[in-house]
Amino acid sequence: MDANTHHRTRLPIRAKLATTVGDAAASVSRLAGKGDGSVIGGRIGLRLEPDLLSLLAAGRRVVLVTGTNGKTTTTRLITAALAPLGGQIASNIYGANMDAGAVSALSRTPDARIAVLETDEKYIPSMVKATKPRVVTLLNLSRDQMDRAAEIWLLARRWREALTAAPDCRVVANADDPLVAWSAGGSRQVTWVAAGQAWREDSWCCPNCGAHLDRDGDDWSCHECGLRRPPVSWMLYEDQVIDPSGRSTPLDLALPGRANRANAVVALAVAEAFGVRLEPALAEVRRVTSVAGRYTSVSRRGVDIRLLLAKNPAGWLEALDVLAPPPAPVLLAVNAQGPDGRDTSWLWDVDFRRLRGRTVLVGGERKLDLAVRLEADEVQFRLVNDIDEAVDAVKSGSAGLEVLANYTAFQQYRTALGRVQ
Amino acid sequence: MRPLRLVWIYPDLLSTYGDRGNVLVLERRARLRGIPVEVVEVNSDQRVPRDGDVYLMGGGEDLPQTLATRRLLADGGLHEAAERGAVVFAVCAGYQMMGVEFGGADDTPVQGLGLLDIRSGRGEQRAVGEIVADVDPGLNVGRLTGFENHQGVTRLGPGVRPLARTTIGTGNGDGTEGSYAGRVLGTYLHGPALVRNPNLADLLLFWAVGPLPPFPAPAEELANRLRAERLAAVQ
Numbered sequence: 109m110d111a112n113t114h115h116r117t118r119l120p121i122r123a124k125l126a127t128t129v130g131d132a133a134a135s136v137s138r139l140a141g142k143g144d145g146s147v148i149g150g151r152i153g154l155r156l157e158p159d160l161l162s163l164l165a166a167g168r169r170v171v172l173v174t175g176t177n178g179k180t181t182t183t184r185l186i187t188a189a190l191a192p193l194g195g196q197i198a199s200n201i202y203g204a205n206m207d208a209g210a211v212s213a214l215s216r217t218p219d220a221r222i223a224v225l226e227t228d229e230k231y232i233p234s235m236v237k238a239t240k241p242r243v244v245t246l247l248n249l250s251r252d253q254m255d256r257a258a259e260i261w262l263l264a265r266r267w268r269e270a271l272t273a274a275p276d277c278r279v280v281a282n283a284d285d286p287l288v289a290w291s292a293g294g295s296r297q298v299t300w301v302a303a304g305q306a307w308r309e310d311s312w313c314c315p316n317c318g319a320h321l322d323r324d325g326d327d328w329s330c331h332e333c334g335l336r337r338p339p340v341s342w343m344l345y346e347d348q349v350i351d352p353s354g355r356s357t358p359l360d361l362a363l364p365g366r367a368n369r370a371n372a373v374v375a376l377a378v379a380e381a382f383g384v385r386l387e388p389a390l391a392e393v394r395r396v397t398s399v400a401g402r403y404t405s406v407s408r409r410g411v412d413i414r415l416l417l418a419k420n421p422a423g424w425l426e427a428l429d430v431l432a433p434p435p436a437p438v439l440l441a442v443n444a445q446g447p448d449g450r451d452t453s454w455l456w457d458v459d460f461r462r463l464r465g466r467t468v469l470v471g472g473e474r475k476l477d478l479a480v481r482l483e484a485d486e487v488q489f490r491l492v493n494d495i496d497e498a499v500d501a502v503k504s505g506s507a508g509l510e511v512l513a514n515y516t517a518f519q520q521y522r523t524a525l526g527r528v529q
Numbered sequence: 530m531r532p533l534r535l536v537w538i539y540p541d542l543l544s545t546y547g548d549r550g551n552v553l554v555l556e557r558r559a560r561l562r563g564i565p566v567e568v569v570e571v572n573s574d575q576r577v578p579r580d581g582d583v584y585l586m587g588g589g590e591d592l593p594q595t596l597a598t599r600r601l602l603a604d605g606g607l608h609e610a611a612e613r614g615a616v617v618f619a620v621c622a623g624y625q626m627m628g629v630e631f632g633g634a635d636d637t638p639v640q641g642l643g644l645l646d647i648r649s650g651r652g653e654q655r656a657v658g659e660i661v662a663d664v665d666p667g668l669n670v671g672r673l674t675g676f677e678n679h680q681g682v683t684r685l686g687p688g689v690r691p692l693a694r695t696t697i698g699t700g701n702g703d704g705t706e707g708s709y710a711g712r713v714l715g716t717y718l719h720g721p722a723l724v725r726n727p728n729l730a731d732l733l734l735f736w737a738v739g740p741l742p743p744f745p746a747p748a749e750e751l752a753n754r755l756r757a758e759r760l761a762a763v764q
Contacts, residue, residue: 254546255657255678259590312541313573318596320541320574450658451676453547453719476755480724483751484553 123163134212151208161207164214165239168198171224171378172239174232174267175247175288177423178371179205181363182247183226184399185375189389190382196220206231210239222382229263233270236277243381244271245280245374247303249287250310251457252420253449260287264315267291280377282370283340284326290315290335299377302326302343303370306429307422309457344373351376351386359390362397365430401518405508406525411499412508413525417518419448421457424512428458431510434466437502439492440482441472441513441521448515452477460485467505469498472517495524532565533737536581538607538623539573542597546678548587548620550721551730555583558730562742573597577606581615582737588621588678588719591634598626601642611644616736617713620722621679624707624715625649632681644713646688649681652702656680659763660698660718662706665690670728673706674759675718683708683717692716697763712736725759727752 173183187199198220200213205226214223227235229249236244246267249260258266264287271279272294281292282303287310292298304326305311311328314321319332329336343350347369350356359369372393379389398404402417418427431438444450452474460482468489470478475491482489492498495511502509513521537544537552552568559566571577573596584607589597601607611617617627625631628647633639636651660677664670673693682702685691692707692714693700700706700717707716714733716722723730727749734741 251545255676260545261590261592309540309544313593313596318542318592320572451546451678451719453550453676453721456547456550456553456721456724457544476751476758480751480755481550483748484550484557484724 119163123160131212131215134216159238161211161214161235161238162240164211165223168214168220169222169382170239170241171222171243171245172227172232172235172241173224173245173247174227174229175245175282176229176250176252176420177418177426178247178367179226179228181368181399181402182245182371182374183224184396185372185393186245186378187224188392188396189375189379190222190224190384191392192384192388193222193382195222198223198225200226207234207238210235229267230258233266236270236274240274241277243278243280243378244274245378246282246285246288246292247371247374248282248285248305248307248422249291250307250420250422251454252422254454255449255451257449260310261315264288264291268294271295278381280374280381282374283338284328286311286321286328286335286337287315289338293335293338298338299342299381300338300340301374301377302340303374304344304366306366307425309421342373342377344370349373349376349386349390352380357386357390360394362394363399363403365426367426367430401522408495408499408525409503411503413495413499414508414510415518415521415525416510416512417515418512419514421454424458427512428460428462431512432508435505436507436510437467437469437505438463439469439471439495439498439509439511439513440478440489441470441511441517442475442478443473443514443517443520444477445473445516448517455481460487463487467502469501471495471498472513495521530565532567533559533583533734534578534581535559535566535568536578536584536610537568537570538577538584538586539597539600540570540587541572542593543587543589543623545590545593546588546621546719548585548623548719548721551587551618551620551723552585554721554723554727555585555730555733558727558744559734561748562734562744564734564738564742573600577601577604577610579606579609579613581610583616583618583733584610586617586619586623586626588623590622594622594626594631595633595639598631598639598641601626602640607642608644611711611713614712616733617644618723618733619713619715621677621717621719624717625681625683627713627715628683629686645708645710645715646686647683647708647715648686649683652680652682652699654680656699656702656717658698659759660695660700660706661760661763662693662695662698662700664693664729668692668709668732670726670732672760673716673718673722673729674725674756674763675716675720675722677717678719679717720759724752725756727756 314330317333631649689708691705
């Protein structure tokens with residue numbers, strides 16, 4: 109009996125069959141070149157045995173990671189931070205973050221005693237119930253794909269209900285985000301992290317009573333109902349992490365940008381909950397250089413191209429901050445297929461004025477929407493039809509090309525550049 | 530000459546669907562016509578200025594919609610301005626709020642602002658997707674293109690005219706989209722509405738200042754291309 113079958117023999121027959129059929133389907137899917145197979149395999153498994161997720165999660169320590177932005181990266185960082193514990197860690201690293209993806213991740217690594225699962229915001233209640241997690245990580249909550257997303261305040265309410273009903277679960281939550289703080293407010297065990305909040309447009313008003321919040325820097329409070337920012341034990345301070353002992357350590361990450369520093373601090377707080385000390389956890393976190401193709405650099409006909417992914421106003425706000433400074437040219441690309449959100453109105457919630465005076469190229473299926481948006485912010489730009497046209501446009505310069513794209517546009521460029529790892 | 534004052538109402542509650550773009554393009558179209566213009570943003574804990582020329586309200590979620598309505602009723606400024614003849618432009622949740630009543634978070638009727646003779650409630654299905662509608666010929670706006678995203682349906686009373694007749698999409702739910710009375714106009718269109726439909730933006734400006742100085746054609750070339758692309762995409 110090999111290592112892979114050991115755990116599976118403890119599952120009931122139907123579940124075993126579901127896992128095997130699911131895994132076979134996943135392998136076929138991968139070989140046929142259709143993504144990494146995680147969702148298809150899991151879906152088949154769940155159809156055969158609906159409680160499969162609970163069964164697969166039983167006996168493992170599960171971490172769920174959710175939020176509007178940063179789920180995939182933070183899942184990766186937590187997995188790294190827990191590496192010092194030794195042993196395999198199950199994870200849905202390719203971002204298949206609904207129940208089928210979780211099933212695939214768990215059945216792929218049956219011997220992993222720890223699982224770190226990226227979880228779509230809408231699936232938190234069902235995943236908490238099914239996997240009985242040890243830790244749930246709440247990163248942030250803001251508008252995203254409003255044509256298919258549940259309302260933000262409603263999501264917060266569902267999170268709060270699910271977490272309050274899970275007393276054995278520790279919540280690691282961003283205290284600087286009022287919606288997140290309120291969602292975690294009913295939980296018995298909370299680790300509060302000051303991870304910062306750059307995008308505030310969805311949290312001007314109190315999630316508890318609706319009054320306009322008083323905000324002063326990172327501090328926030330409601331003068332009507334008294335809801336306020338809780339005291340924190342972990343903090344991101346510029347490029348340092350401050351841990352519960354009050355000690356400050358430079359993060360020195362390979363990943364760029366403020367948002368990733370915040371994600372790293374959250375990962376370190378989760379590691380502490382598992383008994384991993386800061387130094388070994390941080391050493392592993394520093395080694396993460398790219399996540400699912402993001403932040404990677406590819407060379408195309410002599411031009412160094414760096415790929416950044418952002419999907420909603422909060423994400424674009426952070427990404428615009430990460431861009432290399434001028435004279436590096438920038439290619440912005442936006443699609444509006446189903447997974448992107450079919451309504452491009454959200455572009456008008458992004459402030460593009462800081463791109464004035466730079467070389468900006470505009471691509472993607474919805475380039476005209478983006479063009480009209482940039483024109484309104486008095487940013488000059490050139491339309492391009494594909495990545496090669498963009499490369500042609502900047503070839504003669506010496507700086508690399510920064511590419512910022514939303515979901516399917518990003519995937520299209522990755523494919524065109526040869527599936528970047 | 531005092532600048533044209535655009536008032537953006539309660540973006541802390543009603544700006545979830547990109548409708549800030551309406552304020553941005555209205556300002557741009559006024560400015561590029563040589564009309565001095567300023568934008569005032571009013572949060573839900575501030576007094577609504579009574580002396581604005583065009584008031585804009587965007588879409589938002591259920592609970593914020595109810596909260597915003599209560600505060601505007603208590604404040605009274607929007608009503609005063611509308612009575613004075615100010616232009617009011619409201620989108621989606623904002624549009625519903627203009628009515629006599631609308632469905633609240635659990636669909637129980639909530640008292641609206643009463644600025645439009647309409648009543649809204651929860652429809653059977655969510656209306657999500659591109660919408661195309663032909664505007665009341667009397668307004669000389671032409672065809673509307675936009676994106677709708679709402680579960681609400683709206684019944685028009687005798688005190689309003691429909692803004693447009695839908696050819697693609699749902700709108701109010703009875704073959705019409707939006708409605709208006711005097712200088713108060715509401716629509717379900719995102720896109721944002723005034724970005725996709727420069728003629729609609731110009732209608733609001735015309736209501737506010739009368740006959741408009743010309744707009745430089747190159748400055749709307751991209752917007753016209755976008756319009757054409759969007760209309761072609763759904764035909």
